[in-house]
Amino acid sequence: MRLFIIRKKTLFTIVVIALLGIISLIMFGVYNKAEETFNSDVYYQGNIDEKVIAFACNVDWGNEYIPEMLKIFEENNIKITYFVTGKWAEKNKDILKDIYSAKHEIGNHGYSHIDYDKLNYDRNKEEIQKAHDIIKETLGIDSKYFGPPSGAYNDNTVKAAKDLGYELIMWSIDTIDWRQDSTSDIIFRRVTQKAHNSAIVLMHPTAETVKALPGIIKYLFENGYNIGTISNVIKN
Template identity: 30%
Template sequence: MNFIWVWKAKNIKRYLIIALAAFFTAGIIYVDQAKIAVFSPSDDDAAIYRADIDEQEVSLTFNISWGEEHAIPILDVLKDHDISNATFFLSGSWAERHPDIVERIVEDGHEIGSHGFHHEHYTKWDDSEIRRDIQLAHDHLVSEIDTEPNYLRPPNGSFDERVLSVARSQNYHIIHWSVDSHDWKEPGVDTIVDNVLEPISPGDIVLFHASDSATQTAEALPTIIEELEKNDYEFLTVSELLAGAESEHSVIE
């Protein structure tokens, strides 16, 4: 009889241990889920990468952070094709050094967004450094274009939830992209054209560069523009594309 009691006691002890382990595991899962809920971004704190629309509309966007050789040829191509509503994301330090090109971008009717001031990875900086860089770029851009940009494309496309939060605290929406031309890799004109035309769909935000690394962009653009126009696509600024449309958001880590 005592043997049976001892055996049952051992089993009860074992079951208690299993129950406690299950309880703590459930607690950990609950905490993790709570953390996920807390840190999941709202629409206001997420990066916009495309617009959810049915109309044949896309936005051509260009990053500029250095050099002066290829921005003007790209602007000339856009003007030759009667496109006056691309969006240029300008580094504040670049804009400071090239006010004549900034003036040309504005005169041609294009939209300007911020590309930060220093071309460094924000995710490697603390909040105060990110905030300072965004503000520095903002001040320089406002002095050049006399309007306040509220779209930011972080340098190198590098951001996380913390960067998103800092940007929103300074009234900026982060704009990513849904189609990447990979033009900065200089893969060849035909490859740049294919990189854009093959995945394109209504509402896409297309990434190009107009820095001096973009040696093949001006040559690829005419074919891209003409092919899209054959398929009844219209070109809008990011602001126009998002106006009245549901924007799709994501966090790229």
Template identity: 30%
Template sequence: MVRKIFSILMGILLCFSIASCGIAKKDITRAEEQKMQNEALQKPLEKPKEKISNTVNNAVYTNTENLDNTLYSWGLRVLPNHQTPEITPLAMELIKKYDAVFVGDTTKKVVYLTFDEGYENGYTPKILDILKENNVKAAFFVTGPYVKEQADLVKRMVEEGHIVGNHTVNHPSLPTLSDEKVKEEITKLGDMFEELTGKKMKYFRPPKGEYSERTLYLTKSLGYRTVFWSLAMADWQPLPGGPEESYNTVMKRLHPGAVILLHAVSKDNALALDRIIKSIKAEGYEFKTLDDIP
């Protein structure tokens, strides 16, 4: 208990939350939006997430009742001079215990490029073109509607050698669901993908970056490796600085072993991607895939 309290206190000091997706309020100015984004990306969390009961809709978990279901939002502390970002001791403990990933090989100048695909915004074909032109393989984490509505793009990802990962059917916060619902969200999407491509998924990214020890256990029990990230920005919405902000953020936070998360719905990312890739290579980095992470 003392160790857990210490870990949470450390989280207050070290973490800031970068959620996997979000919606900007429409009644704020661009200057206010930029200020909010900067604060979200640079300031530590003010308090830890609340502990969630193991009872959902009056159904008590049976298989994982002894596992902690405290909801955490994936967060990290950005460090200067291209150092590996810091995460809390508790987050690191769970990463190791459940064989999850947030960085790759931090001893070498390698990076791992990943995209989240909640829905198609018209930019993925261009992103795939740029990846092909630069001979870079990436991972795309897709949802149920994406597999159903963008079957041709999903098949193109596979055909061009990219990894397609599981982002659940409906993009819910998994710690708020029962064991059965968590399994359904993950396995149903895996089945949809296998029916479409004949291949199995093996990597998973938690929707909204929200997780608990219970959901990490369930994910691993289903044969998936959970993939978080070490470099991201609030790019699910238009960036105040446009493509230049996308480029500058990636290059400023670049570090050995970086697992880069970009949202493919972002026009800014699509416009900056070719320059990002070429500049990363010019810095002496090599692009690897999630399969290369031990």
């Protein structure tokens, strides 16, 4: 009887070890798949290990705050990436030209500010291409970075973006500045507490972001970071 109990315990131990091994292999495979997606399809941060942080400003509204943002960046000799929707660009060509003439990088935010994860391949491609064409017509450039509105994308979005020659850009630090309870102090903490090499900071043209920017820039500079565009943190 005692020998049976010992053998039963041994068998149980073997089964547990085997299950742990299987779980580890599964997790390793998932991790590798995530790394593969990160490296080849979607960028949540840059791929260079340097103290550079990219600012990505998504624009579909907030015109009244853009001039002050541009002034702050000019005073600090900073160039960032503005992701603009095609619908906004159509209606605000002069503002778009002002942003570009200030030497900022222009990214594609899709034509409409909708959830691209709900679209099929053709609709994804249509929305990205339409915005691309408007930017091209207005500025004479071919954008190469696509930032999906609300960070919503699916496999169709990734494939459509790649087929159109775009890198799909997300973020590693979110200011969440569109929320009404996001004060400049909260935005400052959200950025500075998570600052890291090759980070991508998502922001929008809001009153509280404008208030927070000088302090954020000062903090990052004092801690040895450079601030730049998506192209400054992604090297292919």
